[in-house]
Amino acid sequence: xxxxxxxxxxxxxxxxxxxxxxxxxxxxxxxxxxxxxxxxxxxxxxxxxxxxxxxxxxxxxxxxxxxxxxxxxxxxxxxxxxxxxxxxxxxxxxxxxxxxxxxxxxxxxxxxxxxxxxxxxxxxxxxxxxxxxxxxxxxxxxxxxxxxxxxxxxxxxxxxxxxxxxxxxxxxxxxxxxxxxxxxxxxxxxxxxxxxxxxxxxxxxxxxxxxxxxxxxxxxxxxxxxxxxxxxxxxxxxxxxxxxxxxxxxxxxxxxxxxxxxxxxxxxxxxxxxxxxxxxxxxxxxxxxxxxxxxxxxxxxxxxxxxxxxxxxxxxxxxxxxxxxxxxxxxxxxxxxxxxxxxxxxxxxxxxxxxxxxx
Amino acid sequence: xxxxxxxxxxxxxxxxxxxxxxxxxxxxxxxxxxxxxxxxxxxxxxxxxxxxxxxxxxxxxxxxxxxxxxxxxxxxxxxxxxxxxxxxxxxxxxxxxxxxxxxxxxxxxxxxxxxxxxxxxxxxxxxxxxxxxxxxxxxxxxxxxxxxxxxxxxxxxxxxxxxxxxxxxxxxxxxxxxxxxxxxxxxxxxxx
Amino acid sequence: xxxxxxxxxxxxxxxxxxxxxxxxxxxxxxxxxxxxxxxxxxxxxxxxxxxxxxxxxxxxxxxxxxxxxxxxxxxxxxxxxxxxxxxxxxxxxxxxxxxxxxxxxxxxxxxxxxxxxxxxxxxxxxxxxxxxxxxxxxxxxxxxxxxxxxxxxxxxxxxxxxxxxxxxxxxxx
Numbered sequence: 260x261x262x263x264x265x266x267x268x269x270x271x272x273x274x275x276x277x278x279x280x281x282x283x284x285x286x287x288x289x290x291x292x293x294x295x296x297x298x299x300x301x302x303x304x305x306x307x308x309x310x311x312x313x314x315x316x317x318x319x320x321x322x323x324x325x326x327x328x329x330x331x332x333x334x335x336x337x338x339x340x341x342x343x344x345x346x347x348x349x350x351x352x353x354x355x356x357x358x359x360x361x362x363x364x365x366x367x368x369x370x371x372x373x374x375x376x377x378x379x380x381x382x383x384x385x386x387x388x389x390x391x392x393x394x395x396x397x398x399x400x401x402x403x404x405x406x407x408x409x410x411x412x413x414x415x416x417x418x419x420x421x422x423x424x425x426x427x428x429x430x431x432x433x434x435x436x437x438x439x440x441x442x443x444x445x446x447x448x449x450x451x452x453x454x455x456x457x458x459x460x461x462x463x464x465x466x467x468x469x470x471x472x473x474x475x476x477x478x479x480x481x482x483x484x485x486x487x488x489x490x491x492x493x494x495x496x497x498x499x500x501x502x503x504x505x506x507x508x509x510x511x512x513x514x515x516x517x518x519x520x521x522x523x524x525x526x527x528x529x530x531x532x533x534x535x536x537x538x539x540x541x542x543x544x545x546x547x548x549x550x551x552x553x554x555x556x557x558x559x560x561x562x563x564x565x566x567x568x569x570x571x572x573x574x575x576x577x578x579x580x581x582x583x584x585x586x587x588x589x590x591x592x593x594x595x596x597x598x599x600x601x602x603x604x605x606x607x608x609x610x611x612x613x614x615x616x617x618x
Numbered sequence: 619x620x621x622x623x624x625x626x627x628x629x630x631x632x633x634x635x636x637x638x639x640x641x642x643x644x645x646x647x648x649x650x651x652x653x654x655x656x657x658x659x660x661x662x663x664x665x666x667x668x669x670x671x672x673x674x675x676x677x678x679x680x681x682x683x684x685x686x687x688x689x690x691x692x693x694x695x696x697x698x699x700x701x702x703x704x705x706x707x708x709x710x711x712x713x714x715x716x717x718x719x720x721x722x723x724x725x726x727x728x729x730x731x732x733x734x735x736x737x738x739x740x741x742x743x744x745x746x747x748x749x750x751x752x753x754x755x756x757x758x759x760x761x762x763x764x765x766x767x768x769x770x771x772x773x774x775x776x777x778x779x780x781x782x783x784x785x786x787x788x789x790x791x792x793x794x795x796x797x798x799x800x801x802x803x804x805x806x807x808x809x810x
Numbered sequence: 811x812x813x814x815x816x817x818x819x820x821x822x823x824x825x826x827x828x829x830x831x832x833x834x835x836x837x838x839x840x841x842x843x844x845x846x847x848x849x850x851x852x853x854x855x856x857x858x859x860x861x862x863x864x865x866x867x868x869x870x871x872x873x874x875x876x877x878x879x880x881x882x883x884x885x886x887x888x889x890x891x892x893x894x895x896x897x898x899x900x901x902x903x904x905x906x907x908x909x910x911x912x913x914x915x916x917x918x919x920x921x922x923x924x925x926x927x928x929x930x931x932x933x934x935x936x937x938x939x940x941x942x943x944x945x946x947x948x949x950x951x952x953x954x955x956x957x958x959x960x961x962x963x964x965x966x967x968x969x970x971x972x973x974x975x976x977x978x979x980x981x982x983x
Contacts, residue, residue, distance in 0.1 A: 281813040317642045321652045356843060386862040388943050395866040398874025402846060405881045409839055417885065424882060448943055580642040581635065596628065 263559075264380035291383055295373055299522060306521040308334045309568075310575060317579040341517075344510040349412070352507070356410035361508065361515035363403030368519040368526065370396035375529045376450045378539050378559040379458075389450040390438050393530065394431070397485070400519070401427045404494075404504050407516075411507035419503025422586055423494030426484055429593040430491075433481035436601035437474045440608045441534045444471065444617060450533055458540035466618045470608040475535045477601050482527035483574055484589070486520060490581035493589055528570035532563065536570070539563045664746035669729040672699075672722050673745045674762040681770035682763055683741035686717040690733035690742060698726035699733055717763055724750060725758035817858055825851035842880045849873050863946055 270290075274283040308323075308331065315322030323330030348354070374393045376382035386392055401424055408420020444467045445453050457463055464471045484491035495503030505516040532538060539559030543551045584592065611617050653662055664670070676682050686703035702719040734742055742762070752758060825848050832844035849872040856865035898906075953959040 284813065313646075316646050316650070319645050319648060319650055319652075321650050321654070324654070353837065353839065356840065359843070386866075388863050388866055391870070391943075392862065392866045395870035395874060398870055398878075401874065401878050402843075402881065405878065405885070406839070406843060409881070409885055421882075421885065424878065428878065576639065576642065576646075580638045 262380045263378045267380065295369065295383060299369060299372055299518070302525050303518045303521050304334045304338065306525055306571065307337070307517075309571070310521070313572065313575045314579050317576070338514075341514040342511060346510040346512055349507060352412045353410040356406050357507075358512070360403045360407035360410060361512045361519075363406065364400050364519045365515045367396055367398075367400035367403065368522050370399070371526050372522055374450060375526065375563075376454050376533060376538050377563055379454070380451075381560070382451050385449060385451050387447070387449045387452075389453075390442060390448045390534075393450075394435060394438065398431065400523075407508070408504040411504070413507050415500045415502075416504050416506050419494040419496075419500045419506070423487055423504055425586075426487070426491060426493065426589060429590055430481045430484040430597075433477055433593060433597045433601050434485060436598065436605055437478045437481065438534065440470065440474045440601065440605045441467070443605065443608045443612055450538070454533060454538035454540055457537040461543065461545070461618060462535070462537040462540065464535040467608060467611070468617070470604050470611060471535065474601070474604050474608070475531065477597055477604065478531055478535070479570070479573065479577070481593070481597060482531065483577060484593070486523040486527055486574075488520070488524060488574065489578040490584050491589060492583060493586050496583060524571060524574060525567065528574060529563070529567045531570045532566035536566045537562070538566075659749075664748060666746065668746045668748065669731065669744040670747040671724050671745060671750055671760075672727065672733065672742055672762065674720060674742050676764055676767055677770065679770075680764060680767045682717075682767050683739040683770055684717045684720060684763065685739055685741075685769060686715050687738065689736045689738065693732045693736035695730065695732065696726045696728055698723040698728075717769065720762040721759060722762050723759045725755055814858060818855070821851050821854045821858065825855075839881065839884050842877055842884060845880070846873055846877045849877065863943060 271283065271287065274286055278286065311333070312322040312330075323333040326333040326336050349357075370384075371393055373383040374389060374396070376385070382389075384392065404423045404427070405420050408416045408418075408423070411417070441453075441463060442448055444463060445456055447453060447456070453463075457466075460466060464475055467474070487494050494500070495505070500506070505513055508516065539562050541551075541554040541557060541559070541562055543554060655662065674682050674684060684701075686701055688701045688703070691697075691699045691701045700719075700721040700723075701717065702721070703715050704718050705713050706716050708714050729744070731744065734744065750758075828844045828847040828851065832841050832848060835841050835844065849868060853865045853868040853873070856862075856868055949956060950958050950962055
């Protein structure tokens with residue numbers, strides 16, 4: 260596999276050749292931030308277009324098809340519209356918190372986005388506690404949502420924020436347990452090592468067989484809830500709360516929530532593909548050497564993005580199939596079904612690993 | 619509330635969720651029924667039930683079925699129909715009511731189809747035209763009977779109770795189509 | 811003046827400013843938000859030192875857990891508009907001043923007597939000090955030399971007591 264560290268090392272050496280150490284680090288940080296933000300925006304646009312098309316296809320419609328060929332620049336037009344819209348100042352709200360809340364949400368989303376391993380050697384944030392950092396950074400977003408609901412001075416926003424907070428905190432339990440299950444299997448928390456392991460030994464979902472597959476399903480459900488997406492979109496249930504916690508936001512402040520929602524979907528899918536489906540590791544079938552060799556020629560980034568979009572499709576399929584859950588059903592699903600299941604999975608996985616039942 | 623319920627509930631839930639997923643996946647691959655209107659206006663076929671605007675079908679001899687009874691005008695809740703009739707002398711001395719002008723205001727019509735239900739002759743119907751937009755409101759008032767058209771003569775008169783609403787009418791079998799004599803005045807012009 | 815020191819000074823200023831804001835603001839929800847930033851700054855200090863695990867724990871437990879809990883509690887207890895702001899009694903002011911002075915004095919004594927200022931941060935420290943997660947895990951659950959099994963279990967008993975207490979308070983009568 261192509262090792263991306265060659266590129267980063269080359270850039271590093273190039274910068275160091277005419278800059279002092281601290282300046283080179285600064286320039287690299289800025290470059291990486293630019294790349295991350297660009298990718299963030301590009302993926303958001305792709306995802307919004309994909310969502311609209313896929314939603315339409317599931318409902319036997321055609322979706323956007325007027326602006327550009329197959330409506331392909333519809334989303335760009337929407338982005339322009341959102342950028343030019345007025346950001347409305349309201350009376351009797353806590354201005355500071357009202358304006359800060361979207362930034363908290365988007366910062367949390369970008370931090371987690373930076374955790375994704377794109378290729379061999381192309382992970383931006385790669386600690387030895389990668390998964391733990393991912394969970395920690397993801398939990399900042401809740402604060403943003405709660406503050407948005409509170410500072411809007413609107414009962415719908417407040418109810419939406421409370422629901423969202425309860426939902427995200429509850430489902431984080433499942434996500435954490437499922438990730439622990441997979442850490443038991445891999446023995447490491449670093450995203451790059453997890454991917455490398457899967458490239459050498461096979462994807463985790465095959466290595467961990469039954470418990471890993473069940474954990475994958477639990478992760479998809481809990482991750483969907485974490486992103487506040489249907490069928491778990493109680494916080495912004497249009498029919499009862501108009502838009503939930505972001506009902507009072509307009510213009511680009513709303514746009515931040517919108518962006519973060521889609522990118523959280525992408526991040527959720529990206530982590531699922533990293534932990535369960537091998538990340539940038541190509542598909543290898545044991546025994547078919549010719550096939551494996553061909554697969555190795557496909558770059559890792561393509562594998563990563565392809566798998567991620569596959570999982571995104573699964574999540575969209577779920578979203579556009581099921582009706583919205585009531586808040587008590589939603590909490591019952593987590594605390595009575597998913598959490599016990601993930602605890603059982605954790606124990607089963609630990610048993611499998613200690614008895615050598617994994618591949 | 620036994621454990622049994624809990625687990626059977628899970629299996630039932632999973633089964634019904636999978637059914638739902640199956641339905642949407644099938645829908646994902648079915649041909650989309652959306653009509654892309656301006657592009658496909660050549661081959662666009664509206665469904666039969668569509669009520670575009672009122673028309674009076676004429677046959678190839680430029681004959682329509684309207685006898686000018688005015689029932690449609692009375693049935694119309696919006697007063698969008700105005701029937702003008704005149705009385706003509708038949709060769710055998712009988713007087714016969716004849717349609718002069720059948721005016722229909724598309725701008726007032728609410729497409730309730732009461733006029734069509736009221737018509738004893740089946741002389742009017744809705745067509746499936748839908749490109750009815752014009753630049754001037756006066757163009758929405760249309761005359762439905764073609765110039766020079768007249769009532770189709772029927773060989774026999776089965777004629778159900780339809781004309782009963784009209785005047786007694788001592789008609790003969792010779793004058794088959796329901797004609798009511800002596801009532802030349804075009805009934806009160808409906809207030810528009 | 812190394813890069814680390816610059817970042818350290820920035821983070822320290824960040825923490826200090828938001829700490830002051832957190833206690834001087836009149837709106838309780840803003841105080842909670844400023845506290846969040848203080849905790850971010852602290853986490854930043856841990857990351858600067860290379861203690862990524864501790865930094866992540868700081869964000870996860872304090873920012874993601876405690877502050878969210880605070881905000882939830884504030885939201886559930888309603889607006890504090892009607893809480894009239896009585897002028898603080900003179901005795902209380904004096905007590906607060908004394909507490910602040912004594913606290914600052916103690917802190918300064920500890921800081922100066924341990925020569926924190928003299929040992930500057932360096933790149934070597936940053937890279938060496940990151941303990942692997944497996945080491946942290948095994949020392950957390952080992953009963954042997956330097957193991958933390960007893961405090962770990964004591965904390966879990968405490969949490970269990972909290973859960974039972976919550977259940978008893980919330981149960982239907």
